[in-house]
Amino acid sequence: MQDEVLLKVEHLCQYxxxxxAVDDVSFEVKRGEVFGLVGESGCGKTTTGRSIIKLYDITGGNVYFRGRRICAGTKSYKDAIVEARKRYADACKDKELSPDEVAKIKAETQAEIADQKLQMKKAIADQKNGDKIYAKELCQQVKDEYEAKIAAANNQEELQAIKAEYAVALRKAKKQKFITRIQMIYQDPIASLDPRMTVEEIIAEGLRIQGEKDKKVIREKVYNVLEMVGLVKEHATRFPHEFSGGQRQRIGVARSVIMGPEMIIADEPVSALDVSIQAQVINLLNELREKMGLTILFIAHDLSVVKYFSDRIGVMYYGKMVELAPSDELFLNPMHPYTKSLLSAVPLPDPQYEKKRQRIEYKPLEAHDYSEDKPTFREVKPGHFVMCNQAEYDKIIMELK
Ligand SMILES: Nc1ncnc2c1ncn2[C@@H]1O[C@H](COP(=O)(O)OP(=O)(O)OP(=O)(O)O)[C@@H](O)[C@H]1O
Ligand SMILES: [Mg+2]
Known part of the structure; x- marks a missing residue:
């Protein structure tokens, strides 16, 4: 696996x-990796996924894809401005300070506020214009490519053909969106497929939005992805209700894959399916990952599903990331009590273990004393992060020795 960070989520907040729903969550996904995101219902997994693909204007934090900021919230800047104003207000009330000192604090406050406002403006611009900038760059690439071709044209006929091709390429480039490099497979395969559209229409919709008009090209691509996901071209003219749950999820996968994404966010793609079908869909995702070099953010509510499939796993609890580690490490050395509780719910094919297995319940108020010493997300050993306060951190480090 390469070490390129493909997706970087930084202090993401979505309120x-x-x-x-998501409160100060940070993690990175490397190119080619499967990153599992787990946690119980309502902990903010879907919201994290939807935030990344810009279905919301996020409240705070940043998301970078291929090193480019695609989402940016304004919370941290607003908070900093409030903080700065408060500092100045406090200084004004402070009788110990000389007028000169107060004037100095005032100047500092103004500078700080101006700086925060500038950064906030940049954040808003990045949130809004990321796709436009990307389309502009693609247009420039197309221009460069075709101007060279035009210059090299040998005769009038060739020139006309190149110019026609150029017009089509430019029209498509203008409609490209950076964010379509990431595709999401939705949690509910029934609700996410329009019942009035045929499978072909559903799968091809994204291509059409991107400006593809050539029916032959569309059909060929649809047949191709149908085959890739284990369906057949005869399925193209049918409607979603004519399919089983597992097949519907394959349609959802095909719809994402046809866009040629670099990354897929699979939101509980197998939770609604029979156990026997779950393995099939996971195998399919694994195959596609290898064939297309995909990077996958795999969302699930229990650990058993992600165990064998993920390279690293992040555990969420009530909008927070509470633990993050390589899969093996997380299963061998879970450190956060919530992770331990999740693990205790995973059955293993070992009768001895199963006899002894006891479910551990997570009771946050009993498990931690956060009244004074507040928790933060800390790296306790290389690549293994735990949400803990200083006292808990010290204890973990002690035990590791
Ligand atoms: N559009 C919305 N408006 C208001 N609240 C929302 C919205 N979307 C999600 N929420 C709330 O945010 C929290 C997180 O929801 P989210 O759907 O992200 O959870 P989840 O981890 O995906 O759960 P599940 O496993 O059930 O799918 C929940 O409390 C939910 O009620
Ligand atoms: Mg969800």
Whole structure:
């Protein structure tokens, strides 16, 4: 596996009014990796995925894809401005300070606020314009390519053909969106497929939006991906309700794959399926990963599904990432009590173990004392991160020795 960081999620916050669905979550996904994101229902997994593909204007934090900022929230800048104003207000009230000192603090505050506002403006611009900038760059590439071809044309006929091709390529380049490099497979295969559209229409929709008009090209691509996901071209004219749950999820996979993404966010793609079918869909994703060099963010609510499939796993609890480690490491040395509780729910094909297996319940108020010493996300050994406070951190380090 290469070490290129393909996706970087930094202090991501997505609030819905008072609900902090995702609260200060950070992680990186490397190119070619399968990153598993697990946690119980409502902990913010889907919201994390939807935030990454820009279905929301995120509340705070940043998301980078291929080193380019694609999402940027304004919370940290707003917080910093409030903080700076408060510092100045406190200074004004402070009788110990001389007028000169207060004036100095005022100047510093103004500079700080101006700086934060500037950064906030950049964040808003990145959130809004990322796709436009990408399309512009692609257009420039197309221009460079075709101007060279035009210059090298041998005769009038060739020139006309090149110019026609150029127009099509440019029209398509203008419609490209950077964010389509990431595709999402949705949690609910029934609700996410329009019942009035045929399989071909569903799968080809993204291509059409990107400006593909050539029916032959579309059909060929649809047949091709149908085969890739283990369906057949005869399925193209049918409607979603004519398929089984597993087949529907394959349609969902085909719809994502046809866009030629670099990364797929698979949101509980197998939770709604029979256990026997789950393995098939996971195998399919694994095959595609190898064939297409895909990077996958795989969302699931229990650890048994992600265990063999993920290179690294992040565990979420109530909007927070509480533990992150390579898969083997997480199963061997879980450190956060919530992870331990999740693991205790995973059955193993070992009768001895199963006899002794006891479910551990996670009770946050009993497990931690966060009244004074607050928790942060800390690296306790290389690549293994745990949400813990200083006292818990010291204890973990002690035990590791
Ligand atoms: N559009 C929205 N408006 C308001 N609240 C939302 C919205 N979307 C999600 N939430 C809330 O945010 C929290 C996280 O929801 P999310 O769907 O991300 O959880 P999840 O981990 O995907 O759960 P599940 O395993 O059940 O799919 C929940 O409390 C949910 O009610
Ligand atoms: Mg969900």
């Amino acid at each position: 819905f009014g008072p609900t902090k």
